[in-house]
Amino acid sequence: MKISTGALVSRIIKGKDFWKIMEDNDAEFEERSVSEYLAELCQTYDMLPEHVIIKAQLDRTYGHQIFNGTRNPSRDKLLQIALGFGLTLKETQTLLKIAGKSMLYAKIKRDAVCIYAISHKMGIMELQDMLISVDVPLLGEG
Numbered sequence: 001m002k003i004s005t006g007a008l009v010s011r012i013i014k015g016k017d018f019w020k021i022m023e024d025n026d027a028e029f030e031e032r033s034v035s036e037y038l039a040e041l042c043q044t045y046d047m048l049p050e051h052v053i054i055k056a057q058l059d060r061t062y063g064h065q066i067f068n069g070t071r072n073p074s075r076d077k078l079l080q081i082a083l084g085f086g087l088t089l090k091e092t093q094t095l096l097k098i099a100g101k102s103m104l105y106a107k108i109k110r111d112a113v114c115i116y117a118i119s120h121k122m123g124i125m126e127l128q129d130m131l132i133s134v135d136v137p138l139l140g141e142g
Helices: 005-014 018-024 034-045 049-055 060-068 075-085 089-098 109-119 124-133
Strands: none
Touching: 005 018, 034 049, 034 060, 034 075, 034 089, 049 060, 049 075, 060 075, 075 089, 075 109, 075 124, 089 109, 109 124
């Protein structure tokens, strides 16, 4: 059974033998790659990568490279993909976390706009218009 992140942090802090902690908690560590998670999302949402790439307004070749794991996308490209899928905020945060990118943080104005757009199932252009209106960098400029 999976334990909470807080419980895992506690085990790491209190542990005396790092390698024993790693061995005992091996099942708790995230192992999925971005491309594996995107494949799961394609199944969940019954979408083809091509359709997500179009909705995310990504270059076709670059988008497919992200989906097949040959390109390491920026945080902004992942946010575009999240909008292309119509992901929930939780799914978006998971995607960012798996990719090793910072999750959206509500006290950062640009992130707050992204949170709102994702939560309200907005498209890329609607998000970009909102980013302009609050005078923060557009996706692709951040």
